[in-house]
Amino acid sequence: MGAARGENATKVAVIVEGKPYTYGELLEQALRLSAALRARGVARGDRVAIYMDNTWPCIVSLYGTLLAGGVFVIVNPQTKSDKVEFILNDSGARLLLTDGHLSKEFLPALPRVRQPLGVIASGKVPAMERGKLPAMESGKSPAMDEAASPAGARIEAFDEVVRGTPPGRPTTEIIPNDLAALIYTSGSTGNPKGVMQTHGSMVFAAGSLIEYLRLGSEDRILCVLPLAFDYGLYQLLMTIQLGATLVLERSFTYPAQIFARMREHSVTVFPGVPTIYAMLISAHGREPLSFPSVTRVTNTAAALPDDFVTKLHEIFPNALIYKMYGLTECKRVCYLEPELADAKPGSVGRAIPGTEIYLLSPDGQPVPAGENGILYVRGPHVMVGYWNRPDLSDHMLKPGKLPGERVLCTQDFFRMDADGFLYFVGRSDDIIKTRGEKVSPAEVENALHGIPGVREAAIIGIPDPLLGEAIRAYVVVEPDSGLNDKQLRVACAAKLENFMVPKEFVFIAEMPKTATGKVSKKLLREQKTT
Amino acid sequence: MSIESKIRAYIGENFLFGDAAQIGVDDSFLDKGIIDSTGILEIVMFLEEQFGIKVADSEMLPENLDSIGNISRFIEKKGASK
Numbered sequence: 001m002g003a004a005r006g007e008n009a010t011k012v013a014v015i016v017e018g019k020p021y022t023y024g025e026l027l028e029q030a031l032r033l034s035a036a037l038r039a040r041g042v043a044r045g046d047r048v049a050i051y052m053d054n055t056w057p058c059i060v061s062l063y064g065t066l067l068a069g070g071v072f073v074i075v076n077p078q079t080k081s082d083k084v085e086f087i088l089n090d091s092g093a094r095l096l097l098t099d100g101h102l103s104k105e106f107l108p109a110l111p112r113v114r115q116p117l118g119v120i121a122s123g124k125v126p127a128m129e130r131g132k133l134p135a136m137e138s139g140k141s142p143a144m145d146e147a148a149s150p151a152g153a154r155i156e157a158f159d160e161v162v163r164g165t166p167p168g169r170p171t172t173e174i175i176p177n178d179l180a181a182l183i184y185t186s187g188s189t190g191n192p193k194g195v196m197q198t199h200g201s202m203v204f205a206a207g208s209l210i211e212y213l214r215l216g217s218e219d220r221i222l223c224v225l226p227l228a229f230d231y232g233l234y235q236l237l238m239t240i241q242l243g244a245t246l247v248l249e250r251s252f253t254y255p256a257q258i259f260a261r262m263r264e265h266s267v268t269v270f271p272g273v274p275t276i277y278a279m280l281i282s283a284h285g286r287e288p289l290s291f292p293s294v295t296r297v298t299n300t301a302a303a304l305p306d307d308f309v310t311k312l313h314e315i316f317p318n319a320l321i322y323k324m325y326g327l328t329e330c331k332r333v334c335y336l337e338p339e340l341a342d343a344k345p346g347s348v349g350r351a352i353p354g355t356e357i358y359l360l361s362p363d364g365q366p367v368p369a370g371e372n373g374i375l376y377v378r379g380p381h382v383m384v385g386y387w388n389r390p391d392l393s394d395h396m397l398k399p400g401k402l403p404g405e406r407v408l409c410t411q412d413f414f415r416m417d418a419d420g421f422l423y424f425v426g427r428s429d430d431i432i433k434t435r436g437e438k439v440s441p442a443e444v445e446n447a448l449h450g451i452p453g454v455r456e457a458a459i460i461g462i463p464d465p466l467l468g469e470a471i472r473a474y475v476v477v478e479p480d481s482g483l484n485d486k487q488l489r490v491a492c493a494a495k496l497e498n499f500m501v502p503k504e505f506v507f508i509a510e511m512p513k514t515a516t517g518k519v520s521k522k523l524l525r526e527q528k529t530t
Numbered sequence: 531m532s533i534e535s536k537i538r539a540y541i542g543e544n545f546l547f548g549d550a551a552q553i554g555v556d557d558s559f560l561d562k563g564i565i566d567s568t569g570i571l572e573i574v575m576f577l578e579e580q581f582g583i584k585v586a587d588s589e590m591l592p593e594n595l596d597s598i599g600n601i602s603r604f605i606e607k608k609g610a611s612k
Contacts, residue, residue: 253570256588
């Protein structure tokens with residue numbers, strides 16, 4: 001991937017919470033880390049898990065892994081211990097690169113990882129109560145307490161590893177067909193699955209996005225979305241591929257800070273999701289906002305409500321507004337050209353440049369314009385498959401037009417008008433899509449079943465203007481449990497990423513069942529609406 | 531109850547399943563992963579109700595709100611300037 005931009009060495013590549021880093025620094029640090037990874041046994045195709053916040057070490061880790069010939073496995077920093085453990089085992093990661101402040105989640109996972117695993121952590125790792133190891137030999141970082149994983153492996157300090165290793169040469173053995181990343185996404189059985197993307201597919205996808213968003217090297221792209229979410233990750237990949245500048249923030253939690261940063265750095269591209277736009281519009285209602293430097297605003301994850309667009313034009317008077325749709329399995333499917341927003345209301349547009357989309361009926365026949373069908377995606381951006389899950393890969397990847405070719409069956413229903421513009425209709429399975437992230441009902445139900453006092457639980461998705469779908473939980477609790485919705489929410493948050501925590505809890509006396517004794521989600525839905 | 535213990539009790543009850551002891555006075559809420567953008571709005575509503583202050587959008591910054599200690603100092607400062 002295009003991290004090696006020697007000619008741009010003094011240009012600022014990223015500004016992380018206000019602190020600028022140049023392309024020269026990025027290359028130098030990434031080459032140091034790549035040499036360190038190699039020295040720790042990372043070879044071509046080995047997985048390196050990156051469980052970090054939106055930080056400078058995270059960026060160095062992504063590019064350091066790629067330059068070493070490794071495959072990065074990016075894990076959302078909100079992920080809790082059990083799932084961290086699952087991903088480490090499933091991916092067979094050789095190294096875990098993480099942040100010290102996430103130690104509460106990753107330390108308990110380490111003893112249960114089956115393969116030998118090295119750990120490098122940025123910042124401070126609280127010392128373990130037992131199993132403390134003697135002080136490190138040399139270059140001991142005062143910021144880092146000694147810490148040992150319960151398995152006995154030493155946790156190395158990120159800064160020290162990078163500083164202490166001379167820059168290596170980037171690997172030359174990687175070709176575009178090699179894996180670059182595993183991006184974990186929720187699966188219907190409850191366990192997440194790793195989407196395999198190659199160097200070729202990711203460079204292609206970033207190039208296609210750059211083309212239709214009309215981006216150039218002078219752009220300053222804001223990213224408040226997690227880098228572990230592919231929408232966030234691609235803001236970085238596009239920036240580096242372009243030689244532009246990324247303005248990276250940890251989250252949108254403190255909007256005043258983001259607004260100040262946008263003004264200070266004259267941000268030109270604002271990527272968001274409807275929940276962020278809702279906060280922006282609500283702030284605008286209290287105190288008018290205007291960001292004239294922004295020329296592109298992008299939305300995905302859930303449809304942008306029509307009345308939002310008018311407000312967004314007030315807040316971003318010079319911006320084109322893009323509506324888009326995608327899934328991790330191919331990064332992005334389609335986008336609506338901003339100039340066509342009025343002509344094609346409700347549409348998410350046409351295929352991104354260099355790709356093709358079409359609809360087929362459930363039995364594989366072409367669908368006439370205006371009728372519903374399942375969306376298929378063809379192009380170099382389609383994933384290779386799910387890591388170690390050929391069964392699930394076969395469910396999503398179907399034979400294409402050419403011998404041996406595989407196209408992506410999105411399992412989403414759409415209709416297409418006579419001009420080829422797509423309109424979302426609904427999903428064909430029970431996966432919930434909320435805030436642009438897929439959520440498996442089984443995963444949330446498992447978390448609820450683990451709470452003492454919960455007898456039965458079932459999850460459905462309900463339409464939500466901001467989230468796409470919101471998660472509603474139906475629970476049957478033990479009579480004397482005294483559980484309320486607030487307690488359930490906090491207990492879920494201890495096990496699940498925030499976007500998976502149900503928005504609503506409905507307490508019921510008994511779970512409706514089908515004749516075979518399975519929970520009937522159809523009856524649950526009817527129960528609420530009647 | 532002091533300002534700090536009121537805030538600690540609220541954070542504990544609403545974000546930590548009643549276990550307020552697991553968060554230090556200067557632990558960053560973002561680092562600990564215990565709040566997101568919805569959570570921060572809930573905290574602001576609580577502060578406005580509990581302490582009779584008004585939190586402006588421009589004051590919604592980590593230095594004012596991202597730890598129990600930061601919130602306590604912010605409340606004291608707001609109280610003093612009233």
